Amino acid sequence: MAYWLLKSEPDSWSWQQQKNKGKEGEPWSGVRNYAARNNMRSMKLGDKAFFYHSNIGKEIVGIVEISATSKQDPTTDDPRWDCVEVVAVADLPRPVTLAEIKKDERFNNMDLVKKSRLSVQSVTDEEWDAICSLANE
DNA sequence: GCCAACGTTGGC
DNA sequence: GCCAACGTTGGC
Numbered sequence: 001m002a003y004w005l006l007k008s009e010p011d012s013w014s015w016q017q018q019k020n021k022g023k024e025g026e027p028w029s030g031v032r033n034y035a036a037r038n039n040m041r042s043m044k045l046g047d048k049a050f051f052y053h054s055n056i057g058k059e060i061v062g063i064v065e066i067s068a069t070s071k072q073d074p075t076t077d078d079p080r081w082d083c084v085e086v087v088a089v090a091d092l093p094r095p096v097t098l099a100e101i102k103k104d105e106r107f108n109n110m111d112l113v114k115k116s117r118l119s120v121q122s123v124t125d126e127e128w129d130a131i132c133s134l135a136n137e
Numbered sequence: 138g139c140c141a142a143c144g145t146t147g148g149c
Numbered sequence: 150g151c152c153a154a155c156g157t158t159g160g161c
Contacts, residue, residue: 009147033156055147098148117146117155 003123004039004049005112006064006086015051015061018088025067025085028120029075036120040084041070049086050123050131052112059095060131064088092135106130 006028008014018026031037043066051062068085101107107130111121123131 007147035156058148115155116148119146 002042002044002047003125003128004043004047004066005052005060005121005123006049007052007054007119007121010053010056015053015088015091018051018062018064018086019091021088023087025087027068027074027083027085029073029083031073031083031119032081033119035118037080037082039120039122040082042122043069043084045069048089048128050128051088057095058098060092060097060135061095062088062092063090092132094135094137096131096134100134101131104130104134 013026028040031040045066045068047066049064049066050060051064052060064086066084067087070082070084072079073081073083098112101110102113107113107127110123110127111118115121
């Protein structure tokens with residue numbers, strides 16, 4: 001199973017809204033960046049992803065699961081753009097902030113630090129575990 | 138196919 | 150609100 005990180009500005013789509021969707025899931029639409037799209041195309045059913053609030057909060061707040069693999073983005077007719085669907089799985093016990101991640105050398109190579117503008121990122125097993133353990137402190 | 142111009146993202 | 154980083158567009 002692979003791990004990912006999805007960024008969203010809470011003004012346009014927040015963790016609370018995602019949770020309110022429950023098991024129904026939500027298309028992760030609107031991505032117009034090839035690198036991000038390619039990551040979505042690599043996602044498999046059951047993969048897990050961190051839900052990150054950019055701009056407001058700048059912290060990882062929850063975990064989602066991929067509930068539908070890549071398909072045409074319903075918000076455009078342009079066949080270049082795909083999206084997956086995600087369902088909320090759990091809140092993090094406490095949010096993990098970008099500031100903490102930047103301070104911790106375990107995350108020196110993390111996309112969140114190195115490719116801060118990429119909206120769909122892959123996360124290594126080590127990074128995933130480290131963030132989960134931070135969230136439980 | 139190159140590259141300048143432009144637009145967007147996102148941290149500060 | 151500013152600005153750096155960087156992806157995309159379009160002329161040549």
